[in-house]
Amino acid sequence: MLKLDNVHKSFGKLVAVNGVSLEIKPGEVFGLLGPNGAGKTTTVNMAVGLLEPDQGTVSINSNLSPLEPATRRKIGVAPQALALYGELTGHENLTFYGKLQGLTGKKLNERVDWALDFVQLKDRQKDRVDTYSGGMQRRLNLAVAVLQDPQLLLLDEPTVGVDPQSRNAIFDNIESLRGKGRAILYTTHYMEEAQRLCDHVGIMDQGKLLALDTVDGLITSYGGKDIIIAELESGEVKIETNDPVAELEKLQKQGKLLRFRLERSNLENVFLSLTGRQLRD
Amino acid sequence: MREIIALARKDLKLLLRDKTGAFFVFFFPLIFAVFFGVIFSGGGGGTSAIPVALIDEDSTEASRAFAEILINSGELEILKTDRATAEDLVRRGKQTAFIVLPDCFGQRRENVFYGDAAIIEIGLDPSRKAEAAMLQGLLTGHYMKGFMTMFTDPTAARDQMQTGLDQIRELTGDDREQFVDLERFLVKLDTAFAELITAEKDSAAIDSMKTQSAETGWQPIKFAVSEVTLQRDGPKNSFEVSFPQALIWAMIGCAAAFGISLVVERTHGTLVRLRVMPIKLSQILAGKGLACFGAIVVVGTMLFVIFTIFFNVQAGSILFFIMALASSAICFVGIMMLLSVLGKTEASAGGIGWAALLIMAMLGGGMIPLFVMPSWIRGFSSISPVKWAVLALEGAVWRGFTLEMMLQHCGILVGIGVILFIIGARVFKSTAH
Structure with missing residues (x-):
């Protein structure tokens, strides 16, 4: 669906994206995980045709360029900045963007109703957007992205500043879209989100894609061992292991185990292992 | 074209919902023109006679x-x-x-x-x-x-009728015959007035x-x-002077409002979303230009109707007025486009934009009528697009411009508008990323 092949982008002396390659298939959520300034948004902007790569290629459906307006009809984008008109109502925002997508008449009304229903904002559709909570505005931002029923969705940090209730609603929306076979590129700097939602994750830092695999694959390859912190009769011990169950069984048989705590390896460890820094540094 | 119209409608809707913007686009020009119209007319004690x-x-x-x-x-x-x-x-x-x-x-x-x-x-x-x-x-x-x-006053009426009867009775032959019925009527009327006098x-x-x-x-x-065909060689009242100025302020308000709105689109992220839509950047800018043009024409028409009805302002030629309004609107659409690239934030764009517009207005006769300015300033004022807009509007209202003169002034306005729009659009495009 979306393929980036060795794309580079610089702004003056700043190298924003340096040789990134990735591919997203229909029905897949691809997470681009990295700290702020890693180059995630620049990558998304190239994927959607807002920026032209200095080098490398971006293609949609094998051979279409996102620089062409007609190709962009197949792409839905939820930008990181809330791209909504606060003085207009939710319904007016969707109707306006729908017209720009080429929707008209009955089809436009149907899609607007569907999108409002999808993000659970039907009861607030006639209120001005500047009266919405941050979470509601994020959900409307997503509704605009899915309005024309695109095959590819680019969601740039879609949960920034969102309350837990709206965040869960957005997760449900994304999982629903994946179930319908949509390809989704999801950028975030929250590893929990990537771990929960993404089929594949690319770890990005300083413009480079450092690793790309499934969540489990990344943890296995770069996350290091799980840690058991066990309280024994003789005192507390820390045991690093690839098989915590077997290790705990062994301690239990020895009759020395009073209680224990397990620290599983995660994407934070993966990032630490790859960059030497914490993800939120 | 459908997309451009959708963009323009959205911008007009946003303008209407922005009370401050609407004030500067419509009410401020009206207040300005009425205020100066009254001052120039020598006070508020005028008559509607x-x-x-x-x-x-x-x-x-x-x-x-x-x-x-x-x-x-x-x-x-x-x-x-x-x-x-x-x-x-x-x-x-x-x-x-x-x-x-x-x-x-x-x-x-x-x-x-x-x-x-x-x-x-x-x-x-x-x-x-x-x-x-x-x-x-x-x-x-x-x-x-x-x-x-x-x-x-029945007594006076009876005297009047008596005079009439005397004159009829002096006639003879056929002449007399013609007035027989009138004579009978006047006699009866005289009797009736006599009764009226009695009945007080x-x-x-x-x-x-x-x-x-x-x-x-x-x-x-x-x-x-x-x-008696009107020969227009001067304003017939002070409102004909302040009316073009009202239009200028309405155009300034529109140019500032829509210019700043483009900056807002950029800072609030809506421009990014517009640019990922299946439309070209030129369509986005055309939509903004159409909204600005439409707002100027609508406000200009409303002000024209108000000044015609309430302040006795009349265009020497409606066609010339339409030409002047349309070409001035094109000029201010160009100015709007240029203003939108002058600042990176709303505050800076607003500050720079209003400062530039005020200077243009001062030089061009948007504040003080051109004909009361010293001659050296009038010569200098040619660099301000406002001057050409004022002259074109005055030409249509009271200066009695010929078609050739109108075409000359309107041509200058359209030329300025197109050049400024192209410059602004190019700078905007190069900085849109």
């Missing part, structure tokens, strides 16, 4: 009495003069019309029941159809008031008589309307 020149060629007691009625009516602002002067004043727009009470006016007025009706000549520009009708109505009303005065002026009877008179189609007065 129609300025009319009066020529009394009859110079009888009756014509002088009728002139007095008109002067005291308060509905007409009368200037007594001779015919040549009156025609000149009307031609130059200093007086709306002239009224002539010709020879025999007084005599015919006194011959109420026989002979030819009195004639009043009216001279005015053929385009002033409404004023012509209004004047005829007012003059008929005042003329009839004289009769009502007479009828409410029965008002109900007089009302009945008034109704009968109206039903017979009797015509006591005729109007001879002559055309």
Whole structure:
């Protein structure tokens, strides 16, 4: 669906994206995980045709360029900045963007109703957007992205500043879209989100894609061992292991185990292992 | 095109919902123009009376009495003069019309029941159809008031009728035959007035008589309307000076509002979303330009209607006014485009934009009329697009521009607009990332 092949982008002396390659298939959520300034948004902007790569290629459906307006009809984008008109109502925002997508008449009304229903904002559709909570505005931002029923969705940090209730609603929306076979590129700097939602994750830092695999694959390859912190009769011990169950069984048989705590390896460890820094540094 | 219209509609909707923006686009220009119009007119004690020149060629007691009625009516602002002067004043727009009470006016007025009706000549520009009708109505009303005065005094009415009867009775042969019916009627009327005098002026009877008179189609007065084509060589009132300035301020308000709105699109992220839509950047900018153009035309039309109805401002040529408004709107769309790239934030764009517009307005006659500026400033003012817009609008309203002059000024405005739009659009495109 979306393929980036060795794309580079610089702004003056700043190298924003340096040789990134990735591919997203229909029905897949691809997470681009990295700290702020890693180059995630620049990558998304190239994927959607807002920026032209200095080098490398971006293609949609094998051979279409996102620089062409007609190709962009197949792409839905939820930008990181809330791209909504606060003085207009939710319904007016969707109707306006729908017209720009080429929707008209009955089809436009149907899609607007569907999108409002999808993000659970039907009861607030006639209120001005500047009266919405941050979470509601994020959900409307997503509704605009899915309005024309695109095959590819680019969601740039879609949960920034969102309350837990709206965040869960957005997760449900994304999982629903994946179930319908949509390809989704999801950028975030929250590893929990990537771990929960993404089929594949690319770890990005300083413009480079450092690793790309499934969540489990990344943890296995770069996350290091799980840690058991066990309280024994003789005192507390820390045991690093690839098989915590077997290790705990062994301690239990020895009759020395009073209680224990397990620290599983995660994407934070993966990032630490790859960059030497914490993800939120 | 559908996308461009959708973009323009969205921007107009946003403008209408922004109370501050709407104030500067519509109400501020109106307040400005009314304020300066009143100041230039010499204070707020003006009158709504129609300025009319009066020529009394009859110079009888009756014509002088009728002139007095008109002067005291308060509905007409009368200037007594001779015919040549009156025609000149009307031609130059200093007086709306002239009224002539010709020879025999007084005599015919006194011959109420026989002979030819009195004639009043009216001279005015053929385009002033409404004023012509209004004047005829007012003059008929005042003329009839004289009769009502007479009828409410039955003794005077009896004297008038007796004079008429005497004149009929002096006739002989066929001439006399023609007036037999009138003679019978006047005798009966005389009897009725005699009873009225006895009944000490029965008002109900007089009302009945008034109704009968109206039903017979009797015509006591005729109007001879002559055309005096208006020759426009100066504003006929102060509002014709402040009206173009109102339009300039409306255009400035629109240019600032839409220019800043483009900056807002950029800072609030909506521009990013617009650019990922299946439309081109040129369509986005065209939509903004169309919204600005539409707002200027709508506000300009509304101000024109208001100033025409309430402040007696009239375009010498409606076509020229449309040309001036449209070309000025194009010019200000270009200015709007350039303003949108002057600042990176709303505050800086607003500050720089308003400063630039104020300088343009000061130099171009948007604040002080061009014709009261010193000549060296007038020469310098040519660099301001506002000057060309003011001149084009004044040309259409009171300067009496020819088509060639209008085309020249409108061409300059369109040229400035197109050049500024292209420059602004190119800078905008290069900085859009």
